[in-house]
Amino acid sequence: MVEIRVPATSANVGCGFDSLGLALNLYTYFTFEEIESGFELVGFDEKFNDENNLVYKTFLYTLDKLGKRVSGVRIEIDSNVPVSRGLGSSSTCIVGGIYGAYVLCGLPLDRDEIFNLASEIEGHPDNVSPAIYGSLTASCVCDDGTSATLTYDIDPRFKFLALVPNFETSTEEARAIMPVSYSREDALYSSTRIGLILKAFENYDLDILKRVMGDKIHEPYRKKIIYEYDEVKEICEKVDSISFLISGSGSTLLNIYENLDSAEIIREKLSKLENDWQVLELQIDKEGTVIL
Numbered sequence: 001m002v003e004i005r006v007p008a009t010s011a012n013v014g015c016g017f018d019s020l021g022l023a024l025n026l027y028t029y030f031t032f033e034e035i036e037s038g039f040e041l042v043g044f045d046e047k048f049n050d051e052n053n054l055v056y057k058t059f060l061y062t063l064d065k066l067g068k069r070v071s072g073v074r075i076e077i078d079s080n081v082p083v084s085r086g087l088g089s090s091s092t093c094i095v096g097g098i099y100g101a102y103v104l105c106g107l108p109l110d111r112d113e114i115f116n117l118a119s120e121i122e123g124h125p126d127n128v129s130p131a132i133y134g135s136l137t138a139s140c141v142c143d144d145g146t147s148a149t150l151t152y153d154i155d156p157r158f159k160f161l162a163l164v165p166n167f168e169t170s171t172e173e174a175r176a177i178m179p180v181s182y183s184r185e186d187a188l189y190s191s192t193r194i195g196l197i198l199k200a201f202e203n204y205d206l207d208i209l210k211r212v213m214g215d216k217i218h219e220p221y222r223k224k225i226i227y228e229y230d231e232v233k234e235i236c237e238k239v240d241s242i243s244f245l246i247s248g249s250g251s252t253l254l255n256i257y258e259n260l261d262s263a264e265i266i267r268e269k270l271s272k273l274e275n276d277w278q279v280l281e282l283q284i285d286k287e288g289t290v291i292l
């Protein structure tokens with residue numbers, strides 16, 4: 001039996017759409033155990049409790065890729081990561097399923113190999129990368145179809161407020177509402193900022209971050225499908241905000257802030273809005289996926 005811990009992630013950091021992702025100290029725990037036959041799923045929501053379960057399907061897919069077999073498997077989940085809220089819950093399932101297959105087969109954990117497989121299954125690398133490696137990662141799909149990723153150091157003083165609403169967004173819908181092409185001005189807006197963001201996270205350079213964390217690729221389009229986006233942003237900016245962004249494809253909004261006391265003030269103000277906004281005080285996770 002093996003227990004695996006996978007962190008939640010926040011993708012699309014700043015102008016790094018489909019590239020920059022952060023690992024956060026909010027976790028999904030998976031236990032894998034080989035059984036005599038078939039499969040057992042424990043702890044999953046009713047609607048995920050069948051052979052289409054993402055962890056199970058990924059587990060089988062990985063075994064197939066590796067040319068391995070197990071007699072049967074029992075998979076248990078214990079998750080603190082909200083589902084369909086832009087905090088990488090599906091990535092935790094994909095990464096968990098791949099790790100489960102590797103470990104039950106006694107194979108060495110090659111993180112680069114696991115990352116490429118996870119990126120292929122997820123379809124974009126910016127959640128699976130920080131989920132595997134931890135910290136802040138930059139990733140892309142290369143010309144030859146493989147995925148590449150690098151991990152960047154991030155100052156431990158950074159504080160993140162994940163503002164999780166009581167409604168979901170679908171990544172499919174959130175991708176469909178984005179334009180198919182962009183102006184040169186918008187493309188340059190992103191490409192000129194990305195290097196500064198990486199160093200500013202490493203150096204806790206709040207002044208630079210405040211000035212360069214904008215985005216013109218997804219946020220202007222997706223904010224329309226996140227109820228109360230403007231109200232939540234205004235509250236955060238009035239109280240304490242170094243940067244305010246949509247986490248992944250939403251619906252969670254992420255506020256990077258400076259003073260510990262601000263979290264309670266923001267929570268209090270959000271409680272007066274129409275929707276329920278859960279406020280999670282988080283920090284960076286530097287370990288990525290670990291076998292416990």
Ligand code: HSE
Pocket residue numbers: 011012017018019086088124126127171174175218248249
């Ligand atoms: N980069 C992806 C998107 C992340 O925004 O569509 C999805 O969580």
